[in-house]
Amino acid sequence: MARKKRSVLITGVSHPWGRNLVPLLEEDPEFDQIIGMDFRKPETPFKRVEFFQVDLHNPLIPELLQVAEVDTVCHLMFLDTYASNEEYFDQNVMGTMDLLAACAAGGIERVIIKSDTKVYGAESLNPNYLNEYAELRGRHYHRYIQDRVELERMMDRFSRQNVSPRLCILRFANILGRAIETPETRYLDSSVVPTVIGYDPLMQFIHEKDVLAALYHTIKCDATGVFNVSGEGALPLSQVLRIGGKANLPVPATLLKFTSDLWRKAGKRGVLESIPIEAGYLKYACLGDTTRMKEWLRFYPQRTSKQAVIDFYEHLRIRRYMPKKTRIRSDPLSSEKLQEWIRSRRRASDYLTDLIETFNKEGEHDQ
Amino acid sequence: MTSNGPEEYLPESELYSEADGSAGKTMCQAKTRKGEPCRNKALAGQDFCAMHSSVRNGEEEEDNIPEPHLIENLSDLLSMMHRRFRGEYNVDEHGLDLEVTEQFRPIARWIYRKYWRVQVSGIENVPAEGRALLVANHSGVLPFDGAMVIMAVQEEHPQPRLVRALVLSLFFQLPFTAPWLAKTGQVQASPMNAERLLKNDELTLVFPEGVKGIGKPWSKRYQLARFGRGGFVRVAMKTRAPIIPVSIVGAEEIYPHIVSLKTLASILGLPYFPLTPTFPLLGPLGTIPLPTKWYIHFDAPIPIPEMEFRRSEEPLLVTKISNQVRDTIQKNIYRLLKTRRSIFW
Numbered sequence: 001m002a003r004k005k006r007s008v009l010i011t012g013v014s015h016p017w018g019r020n021l022v023p024l025l026e027e028d029p030e031f032d033q034i035i036g037m038d039f040r041k042p043e044t045p046f047k048r049v050e051f052f053q054v055d056l057h058n059p060l061i062p063e064l065l066q067v068a069e070v071d072t073v074c075h076l077m078f079l080d081t082y083a084s085n086e087e088y089f090d091q092n093v094m095g096t097m098d099l100l101a102a103c104a105a106g107g108i109e110r111v112i113i114k115s116d117t118k119v120y121g122a123e124s125l126n127p128n129y130l131n132e133y134a135e136l137r138g139r140h141y142h143r144y145i146q147d148r149v150e151l152e153r154m155m156d157r158f159s160r161q162n163v164s165p166r167l168c169i170l171r172f173a174n175i176l177g178r179a180i181e182t183p184e185t186r187y188l189d190s191s192v193v194p195t196v197i198g199y200d201p202l203m204q205f206i207h208e209k210d211v212l213a214a215l216y217h218t219i220k221c222d223a224t225g226v227f228n229v230s231g232e233g234a235l236p237l238s239q240v241l242r243i244g245g246k247a248n249l250p251v252p253a254t255l256l257k258f259t260s261d262l263w264r265k266a267g268k269r270g271v272l273e274s275i276p277i278e279a280g281y282l283k284y285a286c287l288g289d290t291t292r293m294k295e296w297l298r299f300y301p302q303r304t305s306k307q308a309v310i311d312f313y314e315h316l317r318i319r320r321y322m323p324k325k326t327r328i329r330s331d332p333l334s335s336e337k338l339q340e341w342i343r344s345r346r347r348a349s350d351y352l353t354d355l356i357e358t359f360n361k362e363g364e365h366d367q
Numbered sequence: 368m369t370s371n372g373p374e375e376y377l378p379e380s381e382l383y384s385e386a387d388g389s390a391g392k393t394m395c396q397a398k399t400r401k402g403e404p405c406r407n408k409a410l411a412g413q414d415f416c417a418m419h420s421s422v423r424n425g426e427e428e429e430d431n432i433p434e435p436h437l438i439e440n441l442s443d444l445l446s447m448m449h450r451r452f453r454g455e456y457n458v459d460e461h462g463l464d465l466e467v468t469e470q471f472r473p474i475a476r477w478i479y480r481k482y483w484r485v486q487v488s489g490i491e492n493v494p495a496e497g498r499a500l501l502v503a504n505h506s507g508v509l510p511f512d513g514a515m516v517i518m519a520v521q522e523e524h525p526q527p528r529l530v531r532a533l534v535l536s537l538f539f540q541l542p543f544t545a546p547w548l549a550k551t552g553q554v555q556a557s558p559m560n561a562e563r564l565l566k567n568d569e570l571t572l573v574f575p576e577g578v579k580g581i582g583k584p585w586s587k588r589y590q591l592a593r594f595g596r597g598g599f600v601r602v603a604m605k606t607r608a609p610i611i612p613v614s615i616v617g618a619e620e621i622y623p624h625i626v627s628l629k630t631l632a633s634i635l636g637l638p639y640f641p642l643t644p645t646f647p648l649l650g651p652l653g654t655i656p657l658p659t660k661w662y663i664h665f666d667a668p669i670p671i672p673e674m675e676f677r678r679s680e681e682p683l684l685v686t687k688i689s690n691q692v693r694d695t696i697q698k699n700i701y702r703l704l705k706t707r708r709s710i711f712w
Contacts, residue, residue: 124540127559128461198542202462202549234460236546242454284539289563306457 005032008219009070011056011099012077013049014038016180017114017211021076022049024216035068038077039091047333056095065106073103073165074112074219080144080183092147093154100158100165108165112218114211115171117228119149122201122286129289132171132226139280144183166224170214173230173288173305176312177208189316193241195282197250202234202285207308210301217299227297228288231305237282243306244313253279406496406526461531461564462549468529471551472521478511479518482658483617484712487523489665492611495526498565499668500603501572502692503613504591504700505580508622508641510534511656512615513553516572519663531564532572533557535581537638558598565606572613573599575689582639584627588619589704591697597689604681604688609668612692614699617661620710622646659710662703666695 008025012018013036025031026048036042036049037056054060056077065073075096079088096113103111120130121137138149152169159167174184184205187193206214206229214229241248257279293299303311395405396414447466450456458464479485493499503516513532521527533556539545554560556573564571574580579592603610624641632640646653669691676684 125536125557127557127563128555129559129563131559196542198546200546200549202458234462235458236462236549238546239454239456239458242452245453 006030006072007033007035007068007070009035009037009065009068009073010049011037011073011075013046013051014040014042015077015079017076017215019043020179020208021074021212021215022046024212025219028220030220033068033070035064035070045333056091056099061099061102062105065102065108070106070108072110072112072219073099073108074215075099076114076215078114078147085143088143089147093151096151097154097158100155100167103165104162110168110222110224111165112168112170112215113155114215115152115169116145116148117171117173117204117230117288118145118281118286119152119171120286120288121145122280122284124284126284126286128202128285129287130228131289132228132292168218168224169226170218171226171228171288172211172214173204173206173228175208175211176205176308177211178312178315180208185312188240188244188246188312191247193246193248194251194256195237195241195248196253196256196279199253199283200236200238201281201283202236202287203240203305204230204234204287205240205305205308205312206231206301207303207311210303210308213302214297214299218297221298223297225292225296227293227299228290229293229297229299229301230288230290231301231303231308232290233305234285234287235306235309240309243309244316253283256282403526407528458550460567461552461554461560462546463529463531463552464550465529467550468552475514475518476522479515479522483515483621483661485515485519485617485661485663487519487663487665489667490519490523492665492667493520493524493528493570494609494668495524495528496568498568498606498608499570499611500561500565500599500608501530501570501611501613501665502599502696503572503574503615504696505574505576506583506588506615507618507656508581508624508643509656510538510574510581511621512618513572513574515618515661516613516615516663517552520570528570530572531569533561533564533574535578537578558602561599561602562606565602565608571608575599575692578638582627582641583619583624585623585625589616589700591693591700594689594693597685600685600688600692601681603671604674604676604685607672609670609672610688610692611668612666612695612699614664614666614696614703615661616663616700616703616707617659617710620659621656623657657710660707660712662707664699664703666699669695 008031010018010022010025013022015038018036018038019042022034022036025034026046034049036046036051037054038051039053039055041053042051052064064070077095078092100111117130119136119138120126120134121139123137126134126137136149136152138145155167155169175182176185176188210231211229238248395407451466456464456466493501501516503512506512513534517530517532520530529552532553534548534553536555536557538548539555554564556577561571561573575594575598576592577595583590583592600610602608622641622643624643626642628640628642632638643653645655669688671688674684
């Protein structure tokens with residue numbers, strides 16, 4: 001039986017998440033056609049992806065989806081910012097809504113969206129582990145969380161009004177990794193880590209590779225709905241900092257909030273500004289119940305929360321001994337292309353010489 | 368394919384350390400009081416579980432000459448501190464840290480044995496393994512009764528287990544208290560947390576009276592308050608966990624709570640502000656509880672697992688079981704009070 005060929009569209013391919021996910025899909029022959037979309041040009045060219053440099057508001061997207069017979073859209077475009085930025089909001093929230101509308105018009109089966117467990121908010125009255133039906137209480141102090149929460153609410157409304165496309169929302173726990181910069185990595189990487197005095201919340205982590213694996217797994221399987229995705233187990237913030245050997249600076253919650261607000265207004269990108277995580281997230285736990293991930297999505301992360309933390313800090317330690325990223329580098333894909341070109345040229349010239357030789361021989365014959 | 372692109376990794380084998388330092392799979396080597404092998408998991412890097420490790424150390428101390436042992440203990444302590452400093456310890460999913468919990472055992476044991484001289488009956492009703500919901504009456508201004516139930520199961524039960532107490536969310540909002548509570552195995556009171564604990568086959572302790580029970584005035588002592596909204600029964604029915612009614616006598620008198628200052632309590636954001644003969648008159652000295660004599664009785668479990676019910680019958684059944692549990696606890700309190708000659712002995 002011939003397997004059904006699939007056609008997928010990935011948004012945000014020039015940004016780290018899309019850029020790292022694309023090679024996994026390119027290697028897989030199941031995906032016949034991969035369309036990439038971003039408003040920015042990618043740093044390195046793609047192997048198989050058809051890239052279009054358009055933003056999410058483009059009116060041609062529904063037509064593109066129809067013509068390309070796309071079955072699954074994986075929406076990874078999300079710009080995290082700290083300052084209140086209208087442009088980013090326009091892309092993150094309004095752009096996603098436009099994309100969803102385009103998907104509904106284009107008859108897409110499924111849309112996969114990457115979200116964050118921080119949308120639940122860290123509240124003292126929450127149960128330790130929140131399932132996917134929990135109310136979204138993410139506080140509105142922080143632009144990043146605010147955009148996420150607003151987007152989730154809009155998507156909830158959208159999925160109640162539209163039968164198709166079906167939405168699959170993956171809410172990831174704190175992401176740590178080597179190549180990717182997230183609010184969490186910035187926070188845990190600061191030289192002195194501010195914490196809230198007298199509190200030690202439990203935190204869940206997921207490794208960047210598991211995030212990519214989860215996205216890949218979700219694109220391949222046919223799951224829909226909302227899923228919390230996190231590594232097994234949770235560890236207190238104090239243990240995370242002990243593993244990393246970081247000094248912490250206990251600060252009263254109100255002071256922390258006040259200073260980080262001031263800092264943000266001053267437009268600084270320092271330690272305080274990188275606090276992902278309003279004081280609330282440093283006081284109370286905000287953990288996702290991963291039962292649905294295991295039972296319905298059938299995805300099992302490779303690394304536990306603790307392993308993700310250990311790996312993250314091990315990488316930070318060796319990072320400073322590694323050579324700096326140089327500007328001069330050759331792209332492995334283009335060297336393949338070069339070989340191919342040389343081979344084809346050689347074949348053509350060989351053919352030509354053959355032709356000339358036979359012509360000459362025939363000429364001799366005539367004489 | 369090798370390249371020095373920005374998103375490339377070094378080879379997996381060179382960097383990823385698969386070892387996590389989490390043992391925890393081996394079983395405890397000790398024998399329980401009945402002579403059966405202990406069924407608890409051993410602590411990381413040790414042969415015994417949390418319940419038995421300190422007992423073992425105590426036995427060995429008697430046999431050996433104490434001096435070299437002291438040094439050994441000190442080096443053990445130092446190596447533990449060093450290990451903890453590097454973050455090499457494990458906590459469970461609700462933040463329970465057995466090593467930290469162990470540090471508080473001597474104090475708790477002293478209070479349990481010498482200060483309140485807790486007398487326990489019916490400990491055989493607590494199952495040696497598997498889930499069960501302990502339901503107890505709440506009293507005494509500060510939740511010492513929970514700690515004493517935990518100690519009762521650890522000290523008297525042939526198969527010591529750590530009881531996971533569900534604590535008022537109020538205490539999980541207090542700085543310093545919140546992390547300490549989590550590390551010693553208590554969990555914030557919420558039906559979802561209780562369900563999760565019971566699904567993990569934990570012995571869970573709940574006080575359905577909540578703040579109504581603990582902040583009860585002196586005149587209402589040993590009269591049970593309303594049992595919440597029966598949430599604990601619903602959780603037990605959902606997880607098919609047997610309910611064990613626990614009656615505690617003696618905790619009511621540790622702080623004679625004469626008047627509650629309502630206005631001051633609301634200003635401070637507390638559910639109650641007690642006025643006792645010694646507090647706040649004597650300041651911090653007034654917070655020392657009275658050395659009353661305690662009795663704890665564990666009643667026969669109410670078997671939820673065998674119950675067959677239709678969905679429509681659930682609300683009625685919840686009320687019925689809730690009342691049954693409440694009556695059992697109240698009856699046992701009166702039975703214990705009948706034979707009590709004095710508050711203090």
